[in-house]
Amino acid sequence: MEDRIVLTNVVQRFGEKEVLKDVTLRVKAGEIFGLLGPSGAGKTTIIKIMTGQLRPTGGSAVTNGVPAAGLTGKMYRRIGMMMDEPGLYGRLSCYDNLKLFARLYAVPGRRIREVLEKVDLSEAAGRPVEKLSKGMKGRLALARAVMNEPDILFLDEPTSGLDPAATRQIHELILEEQAKGTTIFLTTHNMAEAEKLCHNIALLHEGSILEYGGPNEICRKYNHKKQIQIRLYDGRHLEACCGKDMGCGRETAEMIKKYLEQGLIETIHSTEPNLESVFMELTGRQLV
Numbered sequence: 001m002e003d004r005i006v007l008t009n010v011v012q013r014f015g016e017k018e019v020l021k022d023v024t025l026r027v028k029a030g031e032i033f034g035l036l037g038p039s040g041a042g043k044t045t046i047i048k049i050m051t052g053q054l055r056p057t058g059g060s061a062v063t064n065g066v067p068a069a070g071l072t073g074k075m076y077r078r079i080g081m082m083m084d085e086p087g088l089y090g091r092l093s094c095y096d097n098l099k100l101f102a103r104l105y106a107v108p109g110r111r112i113r114e115v116l117e118k119v120d121l122s123e124a125a126g127r128p129v130e131k132l133s134k135g136m137k138g139r140l141a142l143a144r145a146v147m148n149e150p151d152i153l154f155l156d157e158p159t160s161g162l163d164p165a166a167t168r169q170i171h172e173l174i175l176e177e178q179a180k181g182t183t184i185f186l187t188t189h190n191m192a193e194a195e196k197l198c199h200n201i202a203l204l205h206e207g208s209i210l211e212y213g214g215p216n217e218i219c220r221k222y223n224h225k226k227q228i229q230i231r232l233y234d235g236r237h238l239e240a241c242c243g244k245d246m247g248c249g250r251e252t253a254e255m256i257k258k259y260l261e262q263g264l265i266e267t268i269h270s271t272e273p274n275l276e277s278v279f280m281e282l283t284g285r286q287l288v
Contacts, residue, residue: 001028004064004152004183005050011058012045012207019045021207023059027200029151032174032184034194034215036275037204043187044084046204047154050185051081064151077105080150080182084157086141090130094121094140097129098147105148115143119173135166142173152183159193171197191275201275205283215275222281223272228252231267232259 005027012020020042027033035043048054049061052071061068066075088097098112116122119139129137138158145153155174159167174197178184188194194201195215203211203218211218230238240252259265273281 001030002065003027003062004029004031005033005185006062007046007050007059008061009059010046010049010056010061012042012049012054013057019207020049020056023204023207023209025202025209025212027183027185029183030178030181031199032178032186032197034198034201035185035187035204036189036191036194036201036279037187038189041204042207043204044156047081047083047156047185047187051079051154077148078151080145080148080153082141082145082153082155082158084160086137086144088129088137088140088144091128093126093128094132095125097140098144101144101147107147111147115147118146118176119143120169133166135162135169138162138166138170139173142170146173146177146182150182152185153177155184155186157187157189159188159190167193191279195275203275203279203282205279210282211278218278219272219274222278223270225271227271228256229269229271230256230259230265232264233266234264 003026005025007023007025010020010023011018023046035046037043045054049056050063050068052063052068055069063071064075064078071079089100092100094116095112098115099109101107102109102112113122116125119142121136121139121143124132124136129140132140142155142158145155158174159170162170171193174184174186186194186197198215200213201215201218202209226241228240230240232238240255256265256268
């Protein structure tokens with residue numbers, strides 16, 4: 001599968017401040033990739049470099065097979081963007097916001113109604129954007145980003161500040177786009193969102209990538225305890241080692257077998273950490 005996004009040894013400085021430090025990553029066609037890090041880590045700067053809004057101080061960035069700094073108007077028609085500041089026109093209606101975008105990107109007018117229906121905003125088509133809830137504005141911004149049926153979709157904190165219902169709708173729309181073959185580059189500081197949606201992630205801290213890979217793969221890598229935790233119906237909590245190098249596999253298996261046969265086990269879990277815990281281990285701070 002071909003690479004849609006390639007960053008190689010990218011450095012970005014603003015005056016004396018080094019915002020990105022030797023960032024290298026690859027995103028395959030049809031992949032949902034998550035860039036996970038706290039506010040100020042450099043996530044938005046990376047998107048601006050990949051979309052040609054910034055020229056890196058050092059290294060190279062290739063987007064859809066073209067140097068990002070050389071993207072042209074025609075090439076931008078194959079890219080969709082939903083940035084943290086959506087740039088919607090508050091006094092214009094939902095329909096007119098999309099109509100303006102359709103003209104700029106040479107998108108057929110019929111797509112306006114299609115995408116409004118897709119994001120469940122058909123009934124709000126004539127409503128001014130300034131009258132919409134934050135969740136509705138987020139769905140409208142996503143509708144605008146997918147109107148041109150892009151090869152690559154850049155989403156910068158798409159669910160930031162949204163309630164659970166609005167977040168779920170955005171997630172469903174993202175998965176629908178990926179199912180059509182769209183490559184999706186997602187920035188977030190929500191580790192649960194990254195675990196749910198992403199094939200691969202990078203943990204970014206102070207401009208450097210600390211870890212790169214599948215979410216479950218990264219969590220397993222930092223599973224230092226290698227234990228199974230069991231809760232029995234009588235309220236007892238038990239822990240047993242499960243590491244292949246710890247010499248207790250048979251003993252643990254026999255214990256679990258005994259409790260299962262007796263129907264005593266209420267829950268059973270392994271102890272690998274989540275992405276939040278991994279990030280805290282690597283940086284000493286939370287993903288906020």
